[in-house]
Amino acid sequence: MSAKTIKEEGSHARPEGERKDVLLDHNYDGIQEYDNPLPGWWSAIFWLAILFSPFYAVYFHAAKGRLVADEYQSDAAAVAKVRAEEALKNPVDDEGLRTLAKDKASMSGAATVFATKCAQCHAAQGQGQIGPNLTDNYWIHGGKPIAIYKTINEGGRPGTGMKAWGKELDPTTVRQLAAYVTTLVGTNPPNPKAPEGELEE
Ligand code: HEC
Numbered sequence: 001m002s003a004k005t006i007k008e009e010g011s012h013a014r015p016e017g018e019r020k021d022v023l024l025d026h027n028y029d030g031i032q033e034y035d036n037p038l039p040g041w042w043s044a045i046f047w048l049a050i051l052f053s054p055f056y057a058v059y060f061h062a063a064k065g066r067l068v069a070d071e072y073q074s075d076a077a078a079v080a081k082v083r084a085e086e087a088l089k090n091p092v093d094d095e096g097l098r099t100l101a102k103d104k105a106s107m108s109g110a111a112t113v114f115a116t117k118c119a120q121c122h123a124a125q126g127q128g129q130i131g132p133n134l135t136d137n138y139w140i141h142g143g144k145p146i147a148i149y150k151t152i153n154e155g156g157r158p159g160t161g162m163k164a165w166g167k168e169l170d171p172t173t174v175r176q177l178a179a180y181v182t183t184l185v186g187t188n189p190p191n192p193k194a195p196e197g198e199l200e201e
Contacts, residue, residue, distance in 0.1 A: 081105055088172055097145035100179035110180035113173055121161060126184040128193025131162060135184045138195035143185070149178035 022035045038046075059065040084103035087096035100106055115124065121131035132140060141151040153174050156162030166174050 077104055088175065092146065092149055092175060092178075094145045097149060097175065097179045097182065100175060101145075101183050106176045107180055107183060110173070110176040113169070113177060114180055117165070117169075118177070123189075123191075123193075125187065125189035126181065127189040127191055132196045133193040134181050135187050135189055135192065136195050137185065137201065138197045138199055140197035143200040145178060145182050148181050149175065152178050152181070 024033045024035045026033065060067055080103040084100050084106050087099040090096050114122075114126075118131075121129060122134055123129045126134040128134065132138075137143060139147070141147055141156065151162070153164065153166035155164035165177070169177070
């Protein structure tokens with residue numbers, strides 16, 4: 001059957017009354033099938049989608065187009081940054097430190113400070129060396145974010161080598177370090193120092 005005949009006989013573009021359905025020859029247990037053409041609008045969308053796809057693929061996967069997942073990531077990072085900035089304006093508390101811990105930019109900054117100022121005693125991944133292990137759930141001075149902050153800000157027991165970092169580092173950095181330490185908990189790095197202090201969940 002030529003395309004023309006199909007159009008003549010079964011076109012959906014015709015008004016209801018004039019439409020003739022084309023029945024195929026075969027018959028399966030009484031089930032028969034029409035051979036009507038696809039509606040024009042449907043075929044148009046189909047072919048346009050195919051024409052569009054190479055441009056889409058090249059733009060989003062090879063050129064500068066950003067995938068939805070990437071956009072989500074950077075939007076989420078922007079939100080985390082704004083929340084972290086707000087948290088820094090409020091008095092220090094557990095909630096604010098947890099918010100800060102979610103901001104990747106703050107945490108990578110804190111990781112750099114940790115590597116230069118803290119790692120010599122607490123080891124590179126916080127697993128402990130001269131200073132206690134910061135990745136387990138045992139704490140000498142308390143494991144709540146605010147308690148960790150207090151230890152870093154005001155120091156450990158006299159003579160232990162754990163300084164009052166609040167005297168040396170700016171307040172934002174001290175908060176970021178406290179938030180960073182909370183992200184180390186539960187990371188299970190190799191060669192951990194034996195637990196010290198009390199178990200806290
Ligand atoms: C000179 C070695 C040394 C350096 C450097 C050091 N610490 Fe400590 N840190 C210690 C010691 C020792 C303790 C245990 C203090 C105590 O027993 O009172 C400690 C305790 C802590 C605690 C409390 C742990 C607990 O179990 O309650 C935290 C949190 C901590 N340090 C974070 C830091 C951070 C963050 C830095 C970097 C800014 C840092 N420390 C730098 C030696 C150090």
